[in-house]
Amino acid sequence: MQVIAAPRGLIVDIITPFTKDGAIDGPGLQRLLNRVAPHAQAVFLASPHTGEGKNLHTEQRIELFEQAIPAMAQDPIPILIWVTQDDEAGSRHTTIALKGVIEKRRYTGDVFWVDTPLYYHSNRGLPDLYRALCSVVEKPYILYNDPGYINGLSMPLKRNNIRTAVLKELVSLEGITGLIFSGSLDRVNNYHKACRGRPHFRIYDGEESHFLDHPSTSGVVSAGANLAPKSWEKIIQSSLDLSAHKKGYPDHLQQIWELGDYLRNMKDIYLQATAPILKEILSGMGIIETPVCTFQVENTEESKSRLMELMTRFGDYPGGD
Numbered sequence: 532m533q534v535i536a537a538p539r540g541l542i543v544d545i546i547t548p549f550t551k552d553g554a555i556d557g558p559g560l561q562r563l564l565n566r567v568a569p570h571a572q573a574v575f576l577a578s579p580h581t582g583e584g585k586n587l588h589t590e591q592r593i594e595l596f597e598q599a600i601p602a603m604a605q606d607p608i609p610i611l612i613w614v615t616q617d618d619e620a621g622s623r624h625t626t627i628a629l630k631g632v633i634e635k636r637r638y639t640g641d642v643f644w645v646d647t648p649l650y651y652h653s654n655r656g657l658p659d660l661y662r663a664l665c666s667v668v669e670k671p672y673i674l675y676n677d678p679g680y681i682n683g684l685s686m687p688l689k690r691n692n693i694r695t696a697v698l699k700e701l702v703s704l705e706g707i708t709g710l711i712f713s714g715s716l717d718r719v720n721n722y723h724k725a726c727r728g729r730p731h732f733r734i735y736d737g738e739e740s741h742f743l744d745h746p747s748t749s750g751v752v753s754a755g756a757n758l759a760p761k762s763w764e765k766i767i768q769s770s771l772d773l774s775a776h777k778k779g780y781p782d783h784l785q786q787i788w789e790l791g792d793y794l795r796n797m798k799d800i801y802l803q804a805t806a807p808i809l810k811e812i813l814s815g816m817g818i819i820e821t822p823v824c825t826f827q828v829e830n831t832e833e834s835k836s837r838l839m840e841l842m843t844r845f846g847d848y849p850g851g852d
Contacts, residue, residue, distance in 0.1 A: 541763055542573045542735060549821060550820055555595050561601060566818065575613070581806055589624060604640075645672070646673075649691065657693070661707060673708060674698075676712050676714065712734055740795060742770070762793060793841070800841070801834065807828040
């Protein structure tokens with residue numbers, strides 16, 4: 532397998548748009564990708580939370596991937612796509628099916644499989660599992676560690692985090708290039724120590740608020756960038772030194788502080804119902820067709836109004852300055 536370096540910077544956790552009858556809203560997805568991709572280093576499809584990936588079967592993920600490719604073909608940035616299913620066989624089947632899309636559509640950009648192994652497998656034997664998988668699926672993996680997600684399973688396995696010793700062994704595999712992390716500061720510090728022998732291994736913040744307070748050197752997976760990609764781009768450029776332009780100027784520092792506060796306030800509003808609220812806003816902006824979700828949605832009208840008002844003040848909603 533050709534070793535591909537994982538991207539560094541802003542990874543937009545893309546919502547999955549649907550039509551009224553529940554099909555993938557291809558034109559809406561392409562409009563959204565055209566809007567966010569110029570400001571990002573990668574996009575993440577079918578994620579378990581924002582992308583509603585846990586409710587998407589293999590055929591829907593194939594359709595989502597196929598619909599995304601036209602929007603990314605002209606200036607392809609990396610695509611991350613969540614491949615986890617209920618068991619090892621299902622996850623492998625989904626990955627191989629998505630690999631077929633790359634071959635069929637001749638997509639030339641980098642693709643990374645994102646997998647949450649503790650959803651269907653214990654820590655024991657994980658390195659052997661990925662040795663086998665990497666020999667079959669060709670594209671590299673980014674692991675997804677989210678203890679809150681694992682705790683929500685009806686029958687969670689013994690541990691809800693990848694063990695540090697296991698991660699150290701996984702990092703030795705060329706086919707694993709990064710980790711999306713949610714959890715405690717102590718654990719992520721231990722993870723960084725475990726990855727020292729691989730300088731370009733990426734550990735991304737899976738929680739926006741953590742990145743805004745303590746930016747990692749790899750980047751962030753952001754749901755809010757569906758709505759405010761330009762603001763997130765400026766934060767990333769400043770935090771990761773991707774652009775030194777006017778970095779030391781007082782006006783620049785004040786602007787970054789204000790943007791950080793804005794993005795924190797946004798997250799506080801959509802946190803409890805991320806996908807539904809983001810879809811309400813994007814539908815109202817005419818980017819996606821409907822706010823349809825794969826699960827029952829509580830009333831989000833108040834949150835939607837607050838978020839629209841906040842975005843308008845910062846020029847991210849039509850009618851803003």
